[in-house]
Amino acid sequence: MSHQDQDGRKVRFNYQYLRRALDWLFRTAVFSSLTFRKDCTWNAQPLAAAALLWAWSDEATLGDRFQAARKIIQRLFAQQGEPAGSYQAFTKLLRRWTSHFVTLLQPAFRQRMRRSLASRWLVHGFAVFGSDGSRVELPRTKSNEEAYAPSPARKKRKRRRQGKQSESARLKKANSAQLWLTTLWHAATGLPWDWRLGSADSSERGHLLDMLSSLPPEALVTADAGFVGYDFLRGILASGKQFLVRVGSNVRLLRKLGVARESEGLVYLWPDHAAQHHQPPLVLRLVIAAGGKHPVYLVTSVLSTRRLSDWQVGQLYRMRWGIELFYRHLKQTYQRRKLRSTQADNARIELEWSLLGLWAMALYAQVELVRKQVPARKISIAGVLRAFRRMLRDYLHPADSAHSLCALVRRAIVDDYYRANKASRTETRRKYEKPPAPPDIRPATRAQIKHAKQLTAKDKKG
Numbered sequence: 001m002s003h004q005d006q007d008g009r010k011v012r013f014n015y016q017y018l019r020r021a022l023d024w025l026f027r028t029a030v031f032s033s034l035t036f037r038k039d040c041t042w043n044a045q046p047l048a049a050a051a052l053l054w055a056w057s058d059e060a061t062l063g064d065r066f067q068a069a070r071k072i073i074q075r076l077f078a079q080q081g082e083p084a085g086s087y088q089a090f091t092k093l094l095r096r097w098t099s100h101f102v103t104l105l106q107p108a109f110r111q112r113m114r115r116s117l118a119s120r121w122l123v124h125g126f127a128v129f130g131s132d133g134s135r136v137e138l139p140r141t142k143s144n145e146e147a148y149a150p151s152p153a154r155k156k157r158k159r160r161r162q163g164k165q166s167e168s169a170r171l172k173k174a175n176s177a178q179l180w181l182t183t184l185w186h187a188a189t190g191l192p193w194d195w196r197l198g199s200a201d202s203s204e205r206g207h208l209l210d211m212l213s214s215l216p217p218e219a220l221v222t223a224d225a226g227f228v229g230y231d232f233l234r235g236i237l238a239s240g241k242q243f244l245v246r247v248g249s250n251v252r253l254l255r256k257l258g259v260a261r262e263s264e265g266l267v268y269l270w271p272d273h274a275a276q277h278h279q280p281p282l283v284l285r286l287v288i289a290a291g292g293k294h295p296v297y298l299v300t301s302v303l304s305t306r307r308l309s310d311w312q313v314g315q316l317y318r319m320r321w322g323i324e325l326f327y328r329h330l331k332q333t334y335q336r337r338k339l340r341s342t343q344a345d346n347a348r349i350e351l352e353w354s355l356l357g358l359w360a361m362a363l364y365a366q367v368e369l370v371r372k373q374v375p376a377r378k379i380s381i382a383g384v385l386r387a388f389r390r391m392l393r394d395y396l397h398p399a400d401s402a403h404s405l406c407a408l409v410r411r412a413i414v415d416d417y418y419r420a421n422k423a424s425r426t427e428t429r430r431k432y433e434k435p436p437a438p439p440d441i442r443p444a445t446r447a448q449i450k451h452a453k454q455l456t457a458k459d460k461k462g
Contacts, residue, residue: 015075015395017405022049025360029108034100041084042093046077048101051094055357056388062340062350063087072395091346098349102356106194109359113191116367120188120376123319124312126220126242128187130320131227133204134327135178137338138347144177147344150201176200179351182207184214185326187222187319189366190376192326192359197348205232212239220244220302222320225436230274233282237301244300244316248436257281257444257452267299267441275448280455289314297439329381334358361388365409374413383412
């Protein structure tokens with residue numbers, strides 16, 4: 001609500017810009033579907049807004065972040081009464097309702113992406129999504145270790161590989177509490193699309209298969225050499241989506257199996273266990289792309305070079321590396337490398353709202369900057385974060401047109417200064433991972449060709 005100064009002019013305050021941003025983000029979310037108890041002093045929309053403000057805040061403790069968010073909520077939703085001031089009550093509500101809010105807000109944000117960023121939705125005719133996993137550290141508490149430490153079987157496998165490490169060091173590392181985060185990330189906009197959380201030994205391939213249903217029909221999933229396997233890739237194809245995956249020496253590919261019309265680059269993924277269970281071979285296309293010092297071996301389910309050329313395949317895979325930048329923004333810029341929650345349930349909601357908060361800020365900024373034709377890679381997430389946090393910190397200050405939320409976001413652009421390789425600035429020894437070796441590519445045997453033809457003939461009859 002605007003007020004008047006001594007001269008009778010209308011005065012706007014910074015919290016009103018926050019309300020405008022939240023209304024824009026929540027516009028297509030139907031909060032009326034969520035009903036709380038009659039004696040609850042929180043309502044659905046104010047609670048969701050408070051959780052986002054809580055995630056955006058840079059106060060020292062989670063409790064202080066809640067108190068800062070609650071003060072702003074009292075201004076934004078004054079007509080709905082004063083919400084409870086207990087942090088314990090706030091987290092109890094979030095434990096109960098966060099999964100519902102995620103289910104409500106993710107489609108709303110996706111709809112915003114498709115409508116407001118339509119010019120950046122497709123690349124070479126596909127909606128390109130990268131996928132990767134990362135671990136987020138947790139405080140070393142009994143609750144976190146019981147919920148998120150690796151399983152006993154995983155600990156034994158690690159112990160065999162660790163060799164001469166002391167027993168105390170082994171136990172300390174084995175019991176480390178970490179949340180595993182697998183993210184689906186829209187490559188053209190640099191925005192998240194979906195995610196799954198689990199314990200430190202979760203399967204990122206299982207997470208990805210679980211997220212396929214959220215993807216649009218025109219989706220193409222790109223992933224690194226960790227996302228391979230006959231059953232996994234067959235699952236992607238069964239969902240009606242396409243894929244582009246890097247392969248290494250742990251993958252055996254066949255040539256000239258005779259199942260499809262042979263052409264240059266055509267290969268088959270047909271491991272022995274699939275053949276023994278009479279499962280059909282996967283027909284793929286192999287592309288060898290330039291990758292700096294070493295070639296990169298890629299397989300894709302898009303067989304037609306007219307639909308996707310070899311050069312375009314290499315370009316799409318290079319776009320996938322932007323997900324590493326997303327994780328850097330989450331962990332370093334947004335300071336979520338290690339969460340603060342000491343209780344396992346609270347750690348999960350802290351990360352869920354951190355992801356929603358980062359998505360909301362970046363989406364709001366990108367829609368604002370797309371009008372100035374600023375590429376997604378030129379947007380400074382640090383600058384966007386400072387803009388939102390300034391509004392939170394100075395929420396009672398009169399709005400200054402030069403320092404409004406929109407004005408600050410428009411200036412959140414990475415400069416054009418070229419920065420040389422930072423490795424030369426320090427003598428710290430860096431760890432270089434050995435790139436994957438080429439896949440095992442061999443011609444199909446007569447027995448394999450015969451078996452494949454029998455399966456093909458059986459499928460035609462069926």
